[in-house]
Amino acid sequence: MPFILLRRCTVVNNTIAVTMGDPAGIGPEIIIKALSEGELAGAPAVVVGCLQTLQRIQALRIAPMVELKPIQRVSEARFAPGVINIIDEALEDPAALIPGKVQSQAGDLAYRCVKRATELAMAGEVKAIATAPLNKEALHLAGHLYPGHTELLAHLTNSRDYAMVLYTDKLKVIHVSTHIALRKFLDTLNAERIETVVAMADTFLRRVGYQQPRIAVAGVNPHAGENGLFGDEEITIVSPAIAAVKQRGIDVYGPCPPDTVFLQAYEGQYDMVVAMYHDQGHxxxxxxxxxxxxxxxxxxxxxxxxxxxxxxFDIAWTGKAKSESMAISIQLATQLA
Structure with a gap:
């Protein structure tokens, strides 16, 4: 059976951490919304972020009014509807934070929240992390030169083999590469990386409930190269990698034409697509x-x-932000924990 999202978060020993992301963006607002309404009210989650920023959001009356309960340790958390537990990671100057603007202190806070949550996870105090979005420009302005969350978390955990998965109920995508220039991607594409990502896709799908995952590998070139007419990467790199993982018992198909494989997966022919580069999957x-x-x-x-x-940033702190994706990410983290 495929993964089914939680309808009620009742297992309180599987606590997760929720990081604020960039406090000048919609992160603080969507976190309060997600954790105060419906199925996630009282969920076993602690927020790692700036308490004063969350209080400013509440003062604007753009999110439900709840008790923002500061705690020093995860063990102090009390999970109940109307209560959000906060491990305070304070901004350098909370009063100077400007909504919707790229700021060094905001980028630094986003980094520190992820670092603190990672430390909690590595110590076993939380079982998973759900992250609100950060701003890469602000992150770099603060001196933290990572392309995004994925690479930052890999560095903090000394993880060598990792990949970005985009997950919805009807379409799931895993990426061979993400935050690199397209030209660099073509120069560095190799069969070993493709084999690693296909294997991670198979492991991930089994973990979330697929007993016999069907994985499609997208080609690099138009029409998956058309037998070398539009490029030979499929012949020299992608096909040998697929053959190698098939020998390991993984049910994998391809290289598939990129312009049709995502629709085929959406309609149920495959359980996940391996995308070659960032925009191909996103x-x-x-x-x-x-x-x-x-x-x-x-x-x-x-x-x-x-x-x-x-x-x-264009709608930050206005009450317009939708919290569905944040809520689902918290539900999924809790379920997988």
């Missing part, structure tokens, strides 16, 4: 599941999920 998934998509990092020593959208 565009179809965000088109079909922008509001309910979840970002998962496969290959870490703990579960990490994330809302599959950005900081949305």
């Amino acid at each position: 565009i179809p998934l965000k088109l079909l599941g922008f509001y309910d998509g979840v970002n998962i990092t496969a290959g870490l020593p703990f579960i990490r999920t994330s809302a599959d959208h950005g900081t949305a």
Whole structure:
């Protein structure tokens, strides 16, 4: 049976951490919304973030009014509807934070929240992490030179083999590469990486309930190269990698034409698609599941999920942000924990 999202979060010994992300974005708002309404009210989650920023959001009356309960340790958390437990990771100057603007202190806070949550997970105090979106420019402005959450978490956990998974109920995508230039991707593409990602896809799908996962591998070139007419990467790199993982008993298909394989997966022919590069996988998934998509990092020593959208500075602190993706990412982290 495929994975089914939690309807009620009742297992309180599987606590997860929720990181604030960039406090100048929609992260604080969607966290309060997600943890105060419906099925997630009273969920076993502790928020790692700036308490004063969350209080400012509440003062604006753009999110439900709840008790923001500061705690020093996860063991102090009290899970009940109307209560959100906060491990305070304070901004350098909370009063100076400007909503919707790229700021060094906001990027630094986003980094520190992820670092603190990772420490909690590695110590076994939380079983998974759900992350609100950060802003890469702010992160870099603060001196933390990572392309995004995935690479930051890999560094903090010393993880060598990892991959980004985009997850919706009807379409699931895992990426061979993500935050690198397209030209660099072509120069560095290799069969070993493809084999590793296909194996991670199989392991991940089995973990979330697929007994016999069917995995499709997208080609690199138009029409998957058309037998070398539009490029030979499928012949020299992708096909040998697929053959190698088939010998390991993995049910894998391809290389498949990229312009059709995502629709085939969406309609149920495959359980996951291996995308070669960032936009190849992100565009179809965000088109079909922008509001309910979840970002998962496969290959870490703990579960990490994330809302599959950005900081949305243009609507930050206005009450317009939708919390569905954040809520689903918290539900999924709790289930997998």
